[in-house]
Amino acid sequence: MEIIVLPDADAVANAAAGIIQARVERGPAVLGLATGSTPLGTYRELIRRHREEGLSFADAQAFTLDEYLGLPADHPESYRSVIRREFTDSVDFADGAVRSIDGQAEDPEQEALRYDAEIAAAGGVDVQLLGIGTDGHIGFNEPMSSLASRTRIKTLTEQTRRDNARFFPSIDEVPHHVITQGLGTIREARHLLLLGLGEPKALAIAAAVEGPIAANCPASALQLHPHTTVLVDAAAASRLEHTEYYQYTHAQKPAWQRY
Numbered sequence: 001m002e003i004i005v006l007p008d009a010d011a012v013a014n015a016a017a018g019i020i021q022a023r024v025e026r027g028p029a030v031l032g033l034a035t036g037s038t039p040l041g042t043y044r045e046l047i048r049r050h051r052e053e054g055l056s057f058a059d060a061q062a063f064t065l066d067e068y069l070g071l072p073a074d075h076p077e078s079y080r081s082v083i084r085r086e087f088t089d090s091v092d093f094a095d096g097a098v099r100s101i102d103g104q105a106e107d108p109e110q111e112a113l114r115y116d117a118e119i120a121a122a123g124g125v126d127v128q129l130l131g132i133g134t135d136g137h138i139g140f141n142e143p144m145s146s147l148a149s150r151t152r153i154k155t156l157t158e159q160t161r162r163d164n165a166r167f168f169p170s171i172d173e174v175p176h177h178v179i180t181q182g183l184g185t186i187r188e189a190r191h192l193l194l195l196g197l198g199e200p201k202a203l204a205i206a207a208a209v210e211g212p213i214a215a216n217c218p219a220s221a222l223q224l225h226p227h228t229t230v231l232v233d234a235a236a237a238s239r240l241e242h243t244e245y246y247q248y249t250h251a252q253k254p255a256w257q258r259y
């Protein structure tokens with residue numbers, strides 16, 4: 001794991017956008033996109049680079065990470081809608097290049113299998129952007145998710161429903177169930193990019209990065225991945241024990257070493 005502690009959210013967005021840009025410019029890329037507040041700065045920066053610097057996504061494909069079960073695709077809070085509104089509609093992905101899970105599929109279990117197969121058919125994900133829940137979830141893999149899990153239906157914890165209630169008129173409207181890429185699915189992406197912003201994420205980041213690999217903190221599964229970059233602001237890093245070492249490593253990073 002490479003852990004990069006940056007001063008603030010803008011610096012995190014800038015660094016994440018740089019990593020995604022580098023991959024997109026290397027040739028046809030499959031991006032894994034996350035929703036939630038955390039990646040919004042990264043998306044804004046990528047849109048800016050598209051508009052002002054000619055960064056193009058014309059050869060890229062994208063897969064969203066998860067979806068609420070039961071929300072119509074055109075519901076403003078479906079992750080299919082959110083990712084289009086916040087990012088993909090503002091750049092130049094080709095028609096049909098942004099794929100998401102159908103939260104209203106007649107057979108959700110079949111839909112989950114179909115989605116894993118669709119990712120595999122695209123050649124797998126090159127760079128997977130991830131936020132982290134206050135309970136350590138990635139995607140919607142809540143605590144005690146199998147570290148080998150595939151895309152499937154999950155039940156949200158009440159904490160996650162409360163965390164996400166700000167996007168809905170009331171908590172009663174936050175769905176209880178979701179379809180999410182599994183931890184095993186996520187770990188098949190070639191490069192994982194985990195972002196953490198703000199003090200509320202500090203304990204989850206510390207558990208994910210420095211705690212034991214345990215289903216109790218699903219993000220700790222990333223420790224098993226050979227290429228994970230963790231980008232955190234100072235507040236989200238505030239419970240880490242080895243911040244000085246991470247900063248030293250980053251300051252000494254040779255120019256030839258990739259992200």
Ligand code: PGA
Nearest residue numbers: 036037038039131132133
């Ligand atoms: P947030 O959510 O980015 O809105 O904090 C992250 C998550 O729940 O994965």
